[in-house]
Amino acid sequence: MKLDSLTLTHLRMPLVTAFETSFGRITHRECILVTLKSDGLTGYGECVADRDPGYCYETTGTAWHILRDFIAPLILGQDVADADDFQRRVDGIRGHQLAKAGVEMAIWDLLGKRADKSLRELLGGERTQVDVGVSIGLQASPEKLVHAVADYVSQGYRRVKIKIKPGRDAGDTSAVRAAFPNLLLQVDANSAYTLKSSAALKPLDDLDLLLIEQPLHEDDIWDHRKLQDEFKTALCLDESIVTPRHARYAIEMDACRIINIKPGRLGGLSQGVAVHNLCKSRGMPVWCGGMLETGVGRASNLALASLQGFSLPGDISASNRYYMRDITTERFTLNADSTINVPSAPGLGVTVDPSALQAFTLAETVLAPQS
Ligand code: OSB
Numbered sequence: 001m002k003l004d005s006l007t008l009t010h011l012r013m014p015l016v017t018a019f020e021t022s023f024g025r026i027t028h029r030e031c032i033l034v035t036l037k038s039d040g041l042t043g044y045g046e047c048v049a050d051r052d053p054g055y056c057y058e059t060t061g062t063a064w065h066i067l068r069d070f071i072a073p074l075i076l077g078q079d080v081a082d083a084d085d086f087q088r089r090v091d092g093i094r095g096h097q098l099a100k101a102g103v104e105m106a107i108w109d110l111l112g113k114r115a116d117k118s119l120r121e122l123l124g125g126e127r128t129q130v131d132v133g134v135s136i137g138l139q140a141s142p143e144k145l146v147h148a149v150a151d152y153v154s155q156g157y158r159r160v161k162i163k164i165k166p167g168r169d170a171g172d173t174s175a176v177r178a179a180f181p182n183l184l185l186q187v188d189a190n191s192a193y194t195l196k197s198s199a200a201l202k203p204l205d206d207l208d209l210l211l212i213e214q215p216l217h218e219d220d221i222w223d224h225r226k227l228q229d230e231f232k233t234a235l236c237l238d239e240s241i242v243t244p245r246h247a248r249y250a251i252e253m254d255a256c257r258i259i260n261i262k263p264g265r266l267g268g269l270s271q272g273v274a275v276h277n278l279c280k281s282r283g284m285p286v287w288c289g290g291m292l293e294t295g296v297g298r299a300s301n302l303a304l305a306s307l308q309g310f311s312l313p314g315d316i317s318a319s320n321r322y323y324m325r326d327i328t329t330e331r332f333t334l335n336a337d338s339t340i341n342v343p344s345a346p347g348l349g350v351t352v353d354p355s356a357l358q359a360f361t362l363a364e365t366v367l368a369p370q371s
């Protein structure tokens with residue numbers, strides 16, 4: 001599949017509600033849409049890096065640099081056979097997983113459109129609907145948080161994740177648990193604690209949580225092992241698992257009992273599938289995380305989560321939880337059983353709306369092979 005051009009579009013989109021985590025508060029989300037042209041077909045991918053390096057070191061700025069100056073020259077004008085071929089070509093670029101994953105997604109979209117197969121079929125996913133939940137940011141008070149949870153529960157979400165940080169942990173979580181004794185509930189600290197400050201998390205161990213996500217540093221699998229030893233509740237790693245090797249380290253160290261799979265963080269869908277396969281063979285449950293994706297990235301997450309090993313609900317919510325206006329014509333809606341349908345059209349199965357794209361574009365560059 002000869003790659004004729006690569007367009008980078010830096011987007012900034014208003015969120016329906018501000019999203020606050022332990023690393024910051026955003027009212028708008030940024031990302032880079034990757035558009036690949038090949039043989040008259042167009043493939044789309046979403047690079048999920050945001051403006052600031054709060055979740056991980058990558059930003060829209062670093063991703064733009066890596067995509068334009070290093071990844072594009074390795075693939076433009078080249079015959080790239082598939083995702084594995086792409087990964088071999090960019091293997092000399094250390095890290096920058098979110099940048100790589102954006103291009104890999106566009107390659108999958110092209111492969112699907114060429115073969116007239118959906119991404120779900122290409123990845124070997126069996127489900128046509130996937131179980132989903134909603135991730136709720138920090139709110140101004142525990143009362144407001146309970147209110148927000150009640151709103152999402154009334155919309156049909158059966159699994160809720162709340163963000164926590166030091167000072168806003170046991171109080172917030174026990175308020176939600178008291179109001180919703182039977183809700184599937186989990187928390188995410190986004191690396192806000194250390195072993196020393198983790199005593200504040202101890203009360204969470206008695207709140208019947210599905211999991212506690214990434215309490216400690218993003219590069220620290222070993223201390224998670226020590227913390228897991230002290231908890232009945234499953235720890236789940238997100239930030240720490242940046243390659244399939246890291247998933248193996250976590251499994252072999254008993255550092256967690258659940259893994260969150262995000263294709264962006266892992267450098268692409270192919271590595272998301274690799275972690276899924278590894279975890280399945282080692283009895284480690286996984287679920288699909290989210291990065292507040294547009295309709296493009298959401299379609300990709302739904303296809304990935306259709307694989308049989310995703311045994312817990314994903315952070316894949318309906319379009320109206322994120323964006324009043326999205327860049328895709330298709331909008332994803334929540335079914336009555338807290339599932340979302342997996343797209344079935346070829347590739348990602350979504351169409352990009354040029355006028356919406358234009359409304360959110362901060363910058364764009366079209367790259368072609370250097371002659
Ligand atoms: O840690 O899971 C996270 C959003 C941005 C960055 C990191 C995370 C999140 C979420 C939102 O929790 C999940 C979603 O897309 O709904």
Ligand code: MG
Pocket residue numbers: 188190213214238239260289
């Ligand atoms: Mg997380």
